[in-house]
Ligand SMILES: Nc1ncnc2c1ncn2[C@@H]1O[C@H](COP(=O)(O)OP(=O)(O)O)[C@@H](O)[C@H]1O
């Protein structure tokens with residue numbers, strides 16, 4: 074095989090209670106990428122459609138993660154990358170992660186799969202660090218493993234794949250403003266009160282338990298963030314209105330998707346998700362802010378070969 078065409082999905086990181094550790098994968102929005110072998114050695118980004126992003130390998134997250142794998146594998150040929158970008162950069166639904174995970178997934182396939190998913194996540198973290206100014210894997214892991222994931226540790230990297238309750242749907246609303254992950258991280262305090270830490274780790278534990286037991290009430294009760302949301306919500310216009318409206322119309326819970334500005338809601342069943350979608354899109358319809366809205370099943374497969 075000399076060429077591969079993939080769908081690299083958008084992802085929701087943090088999931089309220091799991092800052093930098095929890096994430097899940099969407100199936101209705103993602104980038105497409107075509108990666109092919111080239112006789113000349115090295116990594117080259119030959120095409121980018123959709124958004125204006127750097128072509129230089131070392132300035133594009135897809136290129137940086139590709140280089141990390143390439144330098145380790147050291148093949149006697151090169152790779153050319155085409156990116157068809159559908160996820161707006163700075164969206165909070167893992168735009169950079171889709172590119173970083175996509176390039177290493179595709180190269181691994183073309184090399185005959187020498188690396189496992191954890192190793193691919195490690196290479197992709199080098200690319201993600203270019204965008205976020207620090208390494209984190211909570212978008213990469215769900216893109217590469219599918220479903221819900223928990224990043225147990227970064228060094229050594231340990232990713233746990235969590236179960237996905239079968240009736241779970243996500244609604245993600247994306248007001249069309251850009252929030253850079255690096256800037257949204259910079260406003261967070263470096264230290265947190267013990268009281269908040271206790272609340273947060275009890276929520277992460279109970280959220281993971283709820284996924285295992287398909288306990289939607291517990292899941293709903295655990296979707297609470299006392300660490301990042303109080304600071305980041307100020308960057309997102311009408312955040313409280315969206316959250317309250319989603320809850321009122323039956324969402325299990327809502328929160329900031331990744332570093333924002335997207336806002337996710339988790340819902341039990343398609344009917345409920347459709348009601349929540351209608352209710353929250355009315356919030357931004359009454360303002361001058363453009364938005365996109367996505368209703369998605371949880372994508373348990375992750376990146377797909379097209
Ligand atoms: N292939 C790429 N896809 C998306 N963003 C990229 C890519 N390469 C570099 N970037 C840069 O990464 C930043 C967007 O990443 P980030 O702030 O993490 O947004 P998101 O939350 O959508 O991933 C932008 O500054 C963008 O120029």
Ligand SMILES: N[C@@H](CCOP(=O)(O)O)C(=O)O
Pocket residue numbers: 084086087092093094164165166167168169209211212254257258330331332333
């Ligand atoms: N844990 C990170 C997740 C960033 O996600 P993104 O989709 O905004 O890149 C953070 O909260 O900073």
